Amino acid sequence: MSAPVTTTGISDEVRDLANQEYRYGFVTDLDTDVAPKGLNEDIIALISAKKNEPDWLLESRLRAYRHWITLAEPTWQHVAYAPIDYQDIIYYAAPKPKKQVASMDEVDPELREMFDKLGISLGEQERLSGVAVDAIVDSVSVATTFKKKLADVGVIFCSFSEAVQNHPDLVRRYLGSVVPYKDNFFACLNAAVFTDGSFCYIPKGVHCPMELSTYFRINAADTGQFERTLIIAEEGAYVSYLEGCTAPVRDKNQLHAAVVELVALQDAQIKYSTVQNWYPGDADGNGGVYNFVTKRGMAAGRNSKISWTQVETGSAITWKYPGVILKGDNSVGEFYSVALTSRHQQADTGSKMVHLGKNTRSTIISKAISAGHGQNTYRGLVGIRHSATGARNFTQCDSLLIGKDCGAHTFPYVEVKNPTGQVEHEASTSKIGEEQLLYCRQRGIPEEEAVSMIVNGFCREVFKKLPMEFAVEAQKLLTVSLEGAVG
């Protein structure tokens, strides 16, 4: 006789997520230089002046702002939240440096301590892992490690503000070239008010000798964070870039509207990995970060390749669609994603692959996990334009549900204008198996560990794409985020 199917079991067993403490929820007492709340042309001029920006950049900000005030916030995404009061946000906050720092050892000890607590060491000599870090607190880059070593091979890795001062031609040429200010509401807002971010330039033929990494931290209260990241890989260059994010526990929602632009020229390769762990809000859904982000790469040259890998476990709401414009012939775009929503988190995320060049190829692998009251939506667009002869896409969306109060949704859009295009879409939704759990437990593996093991197995395809160090972190993060999801 076969095993009986029960309707009780796990759904009874799995309760809402316990109020698992968010480990990065502390606030550091930093002396902060803060602009008044609200947004207008004066505030933008203030940001620009604080950063000592050239006129063209101020003009570009104002142009974006004037367009932005004509726009309405998008409503098509499958998420729900109270209207955002854009006049109730601080658009510029910067930790005040105690003095000008000449080396990493002189960074404000409180800042160093904050990053130590986050497990990020800003001391170059202590880092054995060979990762260069740009640390960004609130709106300002506070430290960039390994600058000199990178400069020796011609790699520029610095804060965006610094790039504006020291490499204005590169910034002017590429800023907004992949995500124009008219692209969408949040990208437009970012173009008006962005404060800092990372800038990275890999010259022709250079294989970047270490992983580059940006660590974002929101610290100040009521502050929006609007970073701008720009990565340019010249002909034949290679870079692997990592991004990590955390924020303190706040009972009010915080807005994070970043823009990331990647440009890969002929034969160049950019690998961009994100582990996003912004504060997700408490067990009742209060507070948490609104993560409304535009990320796009331009595979501009022949045989260029851009890969996005993301592990999204934080934020109250995630709204992001990292994409690739496949312009160069034979160029490749990839998107590997794990998105976990628990508590009352909502995610509407996926990818956008636009094929312009011949024989371009794209792959989308999306793994969505919903627990508690989490709502997880995959939204993707695959566009194959007239010019894209022989283009191919493969999309796979898998959803895993834990418990009975969560949801998974899929909205794939496909537009094929060239008859030679090939598009494949596979989707699956499964409940975390009662059978799988029982099997693990029968072997002696406690229930929580079993859930974590099954979920990590479900995500393995994506984790394999992460750099080693991040893969370990991502697994731990997933385990922590699932704690209390059962039992």
Place this chain on the structure above:
Amino acid sequence: MMLKIENLHASIEDNEILRGLNLELNAGEVHAIMGPNGSGKSTLANVLIGREGYDVSGSVRFQGQDLLALSPEDRAAAGVFLAFQHPVEIPGVGNLYFMRTALNSLRRQRGQDELDPVDFLALAQERMELVEMDQSFMSRSVNEGFSGGEKKRNEILQMAILEPKLAILDETDSGLDIDALRVVANGVNALRSEGRGMLVITHHQRLLDYIVPDRVHVMAAGQIVRSGDKDLALELEKHGYAGMTQQHSQASRVPVGATL
């Protein structure tokens, strides 16, 4: 007495499947449980490992402990193992990793040191020979894409690695060809030991040609209706379950809980 089951009842949504089952098993013994479809054999296995969804009453003492009071993982730690009839696939979880995690969970719960990956690999390799499995199985995901026979061998391998005190084999012979059956049975026989009891649930007498039991019990309608030595299985093959069920209808006049 390793296992003592008294007056065990189990029902699922008002449908009573086990109706006052009694069974005793000593360490070192292999008992076969036979019976027609729907007689409650797999339910017995499920209730013993603590699958949810049943209303259970009665008593199950395992080495003096109240087994029914324990969670599935605690039962495993106490030494209860089930070779599943339909082993489930766990995509993305490596077989070797799974087994190491299981063994170390058991060791942890028993206050023993965990095995590191190197020591575990050595152990696994040694035990794999018992069921003639090669290393390629270990790097694959748990049961994923395994044939029926491979899944069953994988169950016996886990039994060999976890070294339970009580092993329950739920229709381990189903779906196996004769060669696979021999491999599985050899593995099981190699694991027979003085300190270990086994409950071999099967539909067919065939398996008992390879795994010779100390006792044979026949189940019908949620009870054990006859018990005997290995010859009972042969008798059963000759007369079929119908004959037994007839005797059961007489037996059911005996007060519930009486030993037959």
